[in-house]
Amino acid sequence: MDIPRIFTITESEHRIHNPYTSEKLATLGAALRLKPGTRVLDLGCGSGEMLCTWARDYGITGLGVDMSLLFCGQARLRAKELGVTGQVEFVHADAAGYVAAEKVDLAACVGATWIGGGVAGTVELLTHSLCPGGIVLIGEPYWLRMPPTENVAQGCGATAVADFLTLPKLIESFGDLGYDVVEMVLANQDGWDRYEAAKWLTMRRWLEANPDDDFAKEVRDQLTNEPKRYATYTREYLGWGVFALMAR
Numbered sequence: 001m002d003i004p005r006i007f008t009i010t011e012s013e014h015r016i017h018n019p020y021t022s023e024k025l026a027t028l029g030a031a032l033r034l035k036p037g038t039r040v041l042d043l044g045c046g047s048g049e050m051l052c053t054w055a056r057d058y059g060i061t062g063l064g065v066d067m068s069l070l071f072c073g074q075a076r077l078r079a080k081e082l083g084v085t086g087q088v089e090f091v092h093a094d095a096a097g098y099v100a101a102e103k104v105d106l107a108a109c110v111g112a113t114w115i116g117g118g119v120a121g122t123v124e125l126l127t128h129s130l131c132p133g134g135i136v137l138i139g140e141p142y143w144l145r146m147p148p149t150e151n152v153a154q155g156c157g158a159t160a161v162a163d164f165l166t167l168p169k170l171i172e173s174f175g176d177l178g179y180d181v182v183e184m185v186l187a188n189q190d191g192w193d194r195y196e197a198a199k200w201l202t203m204r205r206w207l208e209a210n211p212d213d214d215f216a217k218e219v220r221d222q223l224t225n226e227p228k229r230y231a232t233y234t235r236e237y238l239g240w241g242v243f244a245l246m247a248r
């Protein structure tokens with residue numbers, strides 16, 4: 001069980017697998033007014049940067065679940081590096097349907113809402129692990145500008161314009177699910193550049209080290225085309241943010 005290999009090639013050097021920077025992660029932690037001992041569940045935790053840095057900076061305890069063996073391994077290494085192995089745990093598993101054995105104060109899915117079949121399903125899934133009065137954290141893209149055509153949406157990596165909402169509509173949709181949006185920290189283009197452009201050097205180095213790999217052609221095509229695609233579409237049309245929700 002693992003995620004498609006292309007991601008573990010292109011994102012092997014990423015600590016944060018979304019358009020957030022370490023500064024944004026720290027801002028989000030401060031915005032949530034995390035207290036020592038706050039219990040956090042993170043579905044699709046990637047390389048564990050959120051849980052590990054929040055454990056170090058705010059004294060939280062965390063459980064991360066991710067389907068990538070590589071990212072889970074990196075998360076455990078990061079916990080060691082930051083001296084928080086006693087506070088965080090990482091489980092290599094499919095997070096679809098995952099419910100924590102012990103309820104948490106903060107249940108997150110940051111940039112992986114397909115795990116619950118979309119935003120609504122993921123909010124629902126997370127609530128099964130949440131103690132009463134807890135906070136749900138959702139990281140999700142939104143349209144900065146509506147793509148004028150379906151082709152533009154696909155250029156952004158979406159399957160269709162309907163995949164995402166505008167920011168006001170996304171916020172409205174959380175209300176429709178019965179939640180107050182109690183905080184949000186939005187990414188910006190610099191963060192998008194860190195997420196997307198960091199893949200290019202990783203791909204280039206990987207190609208030099210693995211010229212005969214079965215994936216070399218796919219990685220070469222991506223390296224050739226991604227910078228222009230990203231600058232034309234994603235960087236101009238797609239926003240991204242993390243939203244903190246509390247049930248009304």
Ligand code: SAH
Pocket residue numbers: 003015016017018043044045046047048049065066067068071093094095096109110111112115
């Ligand atoms: N939240 C992390 C990672 C976001 S990228 C961060 O912000 O850095 C999406 C993550 O979801 C990847 O780490 C990928 O391995 C993981 N993932 C994809 N499908 C999954 C599934 N079904 N169950 C658990 N994790 C999954």
